[in-house]
Amino acid sequence: MKVRTRLAPSPTGDPHVGTAYQALFGYAWAKANGGQFVLRIEDTDQERSSKASEKAILDSLKWIGIEWDEGPDVGGSFGPYRQSDRLHIYKKYIDQLIEEGHAYPCFCTKERLDGVRKKLIEEKAPNRGYDRLCRDLAPAEAIQRMEAGESFVVRMKIPLEGDCVFKDLLRGEITKDWASIDDQVIMKADGFPTYHLAVVVDDHLMEITHIIRGEEWINSVPKHVLLYKFFNWQAPEYCHLPLLRNPDKSKLSKRKNPTSINYYRKAGFLPEALLNYLGMMGWHMPDGSEKFTIQDMIKNINLTDISLGSPVFDRDKLRWLNGKYIREDNTVAELTDKLQEWALNPSYIRRVTEVVSSRLETLADWGYFTAMFFSDSVPVTEELLTVKNMETSEVLELLQVTIWKLEKVRDWTSSNISQALKEVSELFELKLKALTTPLYGAICGSKIAPPLFDSMEVLGSDICRTRITAAMNVLGGLSGKKLKKLEKKYRA
C-alpha cells in the first residue's frame, strides 16, 4: 500500500507541541508503510504568517527528531511546498469551480456580514452563517461587478439540504447535515485561497493518502469532501487525532500551559523523551511499555489503535519520563555533552556573564547570580510579587497584560522588551517600577538580580512568559471571567 502523509503547519506563531504530536503520528504511519512524510507550509494568511515562525517550526521539528521526505527546505517532486508559492495552481481550480457552477463571487462587505450574523444570533437561528445573498446573482451582473473592480471573495455552493456522510478512521461514519454549513469562502479578497480550498487541492496534487490532524477539523471535513466531489477526485482517509488538553480539559493552550516546543527545549527536556511522551497520548505499545522510541512506534503503530479520550498533557509525567531517559540512556560523558549543547556552551555562558559581570566581586559569585539562567522555573513567593499600594488583583492584571504584550514582541531584544514593558506601565498609568518589581520576582525569583530586560532577553521569550504565568498562579491566578473582561479592556 502506498502511503503518503503530511504535516501542514501554519507559520503563525510558536512551534506548538500539538504540531509535533500530529507530526509524530503522521511520520510513524508513513514510515510503518514504507511511505513518505511531507511537510507543507500553509501560509495563506498573509497577515499572520511569518518567515520567522516558519523557520522556528522547521527547527523545532528537526530538534525533536522528525524528518520529512519532501518539504520547502528539501524540495521534492510535488512542490512547491509553501502555499504562498502555489497561488497560480489554486487560481486555476477556483476558476474551474466558478465555471462549473460550484462556486460564485460574493460582493458582500464585512459590515454587511457582521450585521447578518448579529441578526441571526439574535433570532437564535440554528445556522449563523452567511445568508447566501450573492449565490443567485446573475452571472452577467457578477462579471460586470468584478470587471468594475469591486472587491469580492469566492464562495463554494454548499447543498441546501441532505446529509454529508464521511468516514473517520478512528470514529467510523460521521453524519452532518448540509443545512448547518454555510457557503464557505474559498478565495479571499486578496486573491489568496482559504485553508479549505488549498488543503484539498494540495493534498490531492501531492497524493496524500492519509490526513492525520487534530480533532478540531472534523467539522470542516464535509466542505473538503464536497470539494473532492466537485473536482471528481478521490478523498483521502481521515484520521482525526484527539486534542491534547490542559489540566482543566480545555484544548491545550499557552494561556494555561507551556505549549511551545522551544519552551521544552529551553527548559531542559530531551527531544526523545518529549517525543516518547507525545507517543503515549492516545497510543501505547502492544506490550504496554512506556519507554519507547520512534522506531518502536513505527514497528507497532496501527492508526485504529489510537484511543479517543482527549489526553491531558501532564508535565509531571513528562518530567518523570525525561528523568528516565537522562539516567538510563546517558553516560556522564554523554550528559556532559548534552549539557554543553543545551546551555553550557561558550556563547550562552558569555551572554549570561555579560548580564551579571558588574555584580561580581569574586568569580564564585557567578554561580550565585546566574542560577536563574540555568533553570526551568524559579522559586517565587507572594511576597516577591507584592507592590506597595497595589492590590493583588491589580498585580495579576498587570502581569497578564504584560504577557500579552510580550507575545507580540517579534524581535526579542532587551530594548524591545523594555519598550513593551513601558507601554504596559503607561497603559496602567503606573511607574515602570510598579511593573518591574513583580517581574523581578517572577523572572528571577529574587530581589537581588541582574538587570531585568537583559536577563529576559537572554532567557528567551518562552521561559519568560512561562515564569510570569507561574508567578500569576502563585498569586491565585485570574479567573476566566476576569480574564475575559481584561482582554476586552486591553486587547483591542
Add this chain to the structure above:
RNA sequence: GGCCCCAUCGUCCAAUGGUAAGGACACCGGCCUUUCACGCCGGCAAUACGGGUUCGAUCCCCGUUGGGGUCACCA
C-alpha cells in the same frame, strides 16, 4: 445556542459479554541510604447516571448528565 465528537483511578494507558477491573505518573507509608534523588516493597484510588438487549454487562443499543470541539475574507 445549533451541530459534531468523546466518557475506566486526580492524570496517562490497559482489559473482558462471566474480572480480585491491570500497569504508569502523582500522592501516602516502608526499605535502602550521611541528605536528597534513584531503586525496591506496599497502600490509596475508577468503569458518570438511568433504561434496555442478555442467563450475565464496564464492554452492545437508547436516553440523561458531564466534558470538549466547531460555527471567520484564521488555520
